[in-house]
Amino acid sequence: MTKGKATIYDVAGAAHVSLATVSRAINNPEKVKPETRERVLRVIEELGYKPNAFAKGLASRKSTTVAVLVPDMSRASIAEMMNGIADIARVYKYSILLYILDNDESNEEEVLKEIIAAQVDGMLYLNDEITDKQYEFLLKIKNEYQIPIVLSNTIYHEREDIPSVSIDYEQAGYEITKKMVAEGRQNIYMVSTVRKYMVNDLKEKGYLRAMKEANLAPQIMRTSGRISVNTEHFNEYFESHKVDGVVAVRDSIAVSFINVARSNHVKIPEDISVCGFQNTKYSRLARPNLTCVDVPIYDIGAVSMRVLTKVMNQEEIEERTIMLEHGIVSRGSTLKS
Amino acid sequence: MTKGKATIYDVAGAAHVSLATVSRAINNPEKVKPETRERVLRVIEELGYKPNAFAKGLASRKSTTVAVLVPDMSRASIAEMMNGIADIARVYKYSILLYILDNDESNEEEVLKEIIAAQVDGMLYLNDEITDKQYEFLLKIKNEYQIPIVLSNTIYHEREDIPSVSIDYEQAGYEITKKMVAEGRQNIYMVSTVRKYMVNDLKEKGYLRAMKEANLAPQIMRTSGRISVNTEHFNEYFESHKVDGVVAVRDSIAVSFINVARSNHVKIPEDISVCGFQNTKYSRLARPNLTCVDVPIYDIGAVSMRVLTKVMNQEEIEERTIMLEHGIVSRGSTLKS
DNA sequence: CTGTTAGCGCATTCAT
DNA sequence: ATGAATGCGCTAACAG
Numbered sequence A, B: 001m002t003k004g005k006a007t008i009y010d011v012a013g014a015a016h017v018s019l020a021t022v023s024r025a026i027n028n029p030e031k032v033k034p035e036t037r038e039r040v041l042r043v044i045e046e047l048g049y050k051p052n053a054f055a056k057g058l059a060s061r062k063s064t065t066v067a068v069l070v071p072d073m074s075r076a077s078i079a080e081m082m083n084g085i086a087d088i089a090r091v092y093k094y095s096i097l098l099y100i101l102d103n104d105e106s107n108e109e110e111v112l113k114e115i116i117a118a119q120v121d122g123m124l125y126l127n128d129e130i131t132d133k134q135y136e137f138l139l140k141i142k143n144e145y146q147i148p149i150v151l152s153n154t155i156y157h158e159r160e161d162i163p164s165v166s167i168d169y170e171q172a173g174y175e176i177t178k179k180m181v182a183e184g185r186q187n188i189y190m191v192s193t194v195r196k197y198m199v200n201d202l203k204e205k206g207y208l209r210a211m212k213e214a215n216l217a218p219q220i221m222r223t224s225g226r227i228s229v230n231t232e233h234f235n236e237y238f239e240s241h242k243v244d245g246v247v248a249v250r251d252s253i254a255v256s257f258i259n260v261a262r263s264n265h266v267k268i269p270e271d272i273s274v275c276g277f278q279n280t281k282y283s284r285l286a287r288p289n290l291t292c293v294d295v296p297i298y299d300i301g302a303v304s305m306r307v308l309t310k311v312m313n314q315e316e317i318e319e320r321t322i323m324l325e326h327g328i329v330s331r332g333s334t335l336k337s
Numbered sequence C: 001c002t003g004t005t006a007g008c009g010c011a012t013t014c015a016t
Numbered sequence D: 001a002t003g004a005a006t007g008c009g010c011t012a013a014c015a016g
Helices: A008-015 A019-027 A034-047 A053-060 A076-091 A105-118 A132-144 A169-182 A198-213 A227-240 A251-263 A297-312 B008-015 B019-027 B034-047 B053-060 B076-091 B105-118 B132-145 B169-182 B198-213 B227-240 B251-263 B297-312
Strands: A065-071 A095-101 A122-126 A149-152 A164-167 A188-193 A219-223 A245-248 A273-278 A291-294 A321-324 A327-329 B065-071 B095-101 B122-126 B149-152 B164-167 B188-193 B219-223 B245-248 B273-278 B291-294 B321-324 B327-329
Touching (some): A008 A019, A008 A034, A019 A034, A065 A076, A076 B076, A095 A105, A095 B076, A105 A132, A122 A297, A149 A297, A164 A169, A164 A297, A169 A273, A169 A327, A188 A198, A188 A251, A245 A251, A251 A273, B008 B019, B019 B034, B065 B076, B065 B297, B076 B095, B076 B297, B095 B105, B105 B132, B149 B297, B169 B198, B169 B245, B169 B273, B169 B327, B188 B198, B219 B227, B227 B251, B245 B251, B251 B273, B297 B321
Parallel strands (some): A065 A122, A122 A149, A149 A164, A164 A321, A188 A219, A245 A273, A273 A291, B065 B122, B122 B149, B149 B164, B245 B273
Antiparallel strands (some): A095 B095, A291 A327, B291 B327
């Protein structure tokens, strides 16, 4: 009938030692004689004793808990990053306090309070974008409250006050565009979003660089993220524009484009070569399968959590901005090279 | 220079009251004279005081934190449920401790320990399936440690020891099959998974009921969840089977099927009518758009969190098993009715 | 190597 | 309506 109510005193009593020894047996095993340690651990097992996290946190001023701030969990990239984060967090014995931010920024202060109150040891911020205001918000948390923060897949200009982990989106944009150029495409469009995300901005930069290098005229089309709106948008384009290559900033946008193209009897990839960004499940559910930049989302999550553990332990980290390797997956939506 | 270090003592000192009054001003405002309350709250504001969650938890034995257990966050349904959970949790001031379970069950004991140690007030379990062993595990947590639990979108036979929130999958399977029957389809297949998920089992039951009612021979094909494997599987089917209707247990499976069908020059929906289950983004990215059962995933998350708050507050809940309304979305992959 | 002691910051009696 | 005192369960010096 281990009611989970056993305290360290109960263990101490049953093992005929003081509570300090029990505490050591758990936290500093090497500081206690092997045989008494064994005995204590056995009693712990028998009583089903679990140290109370509150008492522990109160006494030690550490929570072995990290806060993870995310917008909208339903974004595939965010969710997959969480898997990476959770796996590494487990390895280092950290618990995860999850905060899903509302769109309105009004509740940020409230979230901050909670985070402070929860005494988290560190914090991960996951997002495609970050506003100046939000960045200042994070800096405040970091400086004023001394809470280590790491950005996961979040780019903020060239500032490095806060360590970040992502891929080189500019380079990826450059490379995928180069691939189109190598196919001999002349009218390569980048399909980006109306809303300015910093990552998409970088992809655009890479695209522009590649186009310039190839002496081709860059053309950026901006669409909303919504499927229904995209469709109309794309249809108009087919009326009035000549296009033989499309680099979309997201897989889903690329798939939308392919759908519209095909219903207009345009052949993919013969007439138009199309590629996406991310390598989500969409890319393999589309016909033809989508060529795209392969972003190691899981790894970004995992590495950023790993970096956070280092920062929390005051370890030196080599670089403030970590860029993981990306790849390019060639599938049927582009020509064989 | 609010370093976030202010304690209740600092507030008490600055407001010229005792710490007990500060505590009351926060937790039992009605028990303190309005003017001193105002003064205390003002000081709290000025000092940027945030009550330490550990001390609070230790003293009150409550954490205002709930544990959320999920397998694999990258499943679209899980992620979307999290959004619903988080929104309601915020309303009721609960924090979320997230645990992403590994596939191997070896770490369940460890997770349990963490949950106990964290002193969570309640727990949400999200999954498509649950094994007997896992159910016993949850029951143990509930009974032995008195932790309220609610199952989100998780069905376990007819047992009601643990409250659950989901939709009536059997009925949904029945209805979507009826729709095919109403179209006049004769050879309606259900495409389910090799692995036995309890929810898919229910969908199959509903399918069987509808087929029996229509005097049609039921045919269940089982495929793996993996896209590449599906493709071969489906191709074989086209060689040897006559089929004019397909009810898939998941949208992604339906989309896979459509892809294979089309590359075999089968017309959707003229030759084969296809529908999925869930109404994910896939359904609108597919061509033709997918007809499917619309599962209110966000609501399932939200309602289950709401139910959990009730259980935690010892409020009576009307039913142990809550079934939310589902819908059926008709799109291009089936004939207009 | 082990025991004693003193808080950690707050909620909660019990007095006043 | 408010203050003083006690304890929640644990860690971390400090002794021994």
